[in-house]
Amino acid sequence: MLWLIGMIAAVLAVCRRIAQFGEFMKFGKIFAAAAGLSISLGIAPAAFAFGPDSYTGDVGLIAATFCPSGSFEAAGQELSIPQYNVLFSLIGTTHGGDGQRTFKLPDLRGNAPEGMRFCIVYSGIYPTRP
Numbered sequence: 485m486l487w488l489i490g491m492i493a494a495v496l497a498v499c500r501r502i503a504q505f506g507e508f509m510k511f512g513k514i515f516a517a518a519a520g521l522s523i524s525l526g527i528a529p530a531a532f533a534f535g536p537d538s539y540t541g542d543v544g545l546i547a548a549t550f551c552p553s554g555s556f557e558a559a560g561q562e563l564s565i566p567q568y569n570v571l572f573s574l575i576g577t578t579h580g581g582d583g584q585r586t587f588k589l590p591d592l593r594g595n596a597p598e599g600m601r602f603c604i605v606y607s608g609i610y611p612t613r614p
Contacts, residue, residue, distance in 0.1 A: 534546070534552040534554070534555060534603065534605065537609065538554070538555075538605045538608040538609065539605065539608050539609050539610070539611045540570050540571055540574060540605055540606060540607070540608040540609065540610055540611065541571060541574040541575060541604065541605065541608075541611065542604070542605040542608060543558060543590075543592070543602055543603070543604050543605075544602070544603055544605075545596060545597075545600055545601070545602055545603075546600065546601060546602075546603055547599060547600045548601070551601065551603035552603065553607075554605060554606060554607035554608065555603040555604060555605045555606060555607075556589060556603065556604055556606055557593075557601050557602070557603055557604075558589050558590050558591065558592040558593075558601075558602040558603065558604045559589065559591055559592075559593050560579065560580075560588055560589060560590065560591030560593075561588065561589055562580070562581060562586050562587070562588050563581075563586065563587055563588070563589065564585065564586060565581075565583075565584070565585055565586060565587055566585075568587075568606055570606070570610060571604075571606045572587050574611070575587065575589075575590075578590075579591070589604055590604070
């Protein structure tokens with residue numbers, strides 16, 4: 485229950501910031517959909533997205549100047565396929581790269597609220613298909 489109160493407080497702070505830029509309605513719809521889905525599925529909030537039970541390819545929003553261990557900032561950087569073949573098997577060349585030696589992560593820097601960043605997990609549990 486305590487995480488819910490913290491999450492609501494953080495969301496209100498972010499919404500105040502976003503409202504200054506006229507993006508409140510767009511962000512509000514996205515957040516409401518994500519919050520409703522996570523609550524209905526019984527999934528922990530994004531604050532817990534970078535734990536030992538994280539899935540490879542998970543993307544989470546974090547209010548820190550760095551991404552946690554086992555994750556990269558989703559900033560469009562080019563990665564080596566042999567070194568990150570598990571992550572490549574999930575996202576492929578959707579965001580760029582030659583598909584032989586390299587692939588790119590999504591660039592989500594312009595979508596994060598000020599002072600926050602999106603991180604993508606590269607070292608986690610491989611997701612299975614239902």
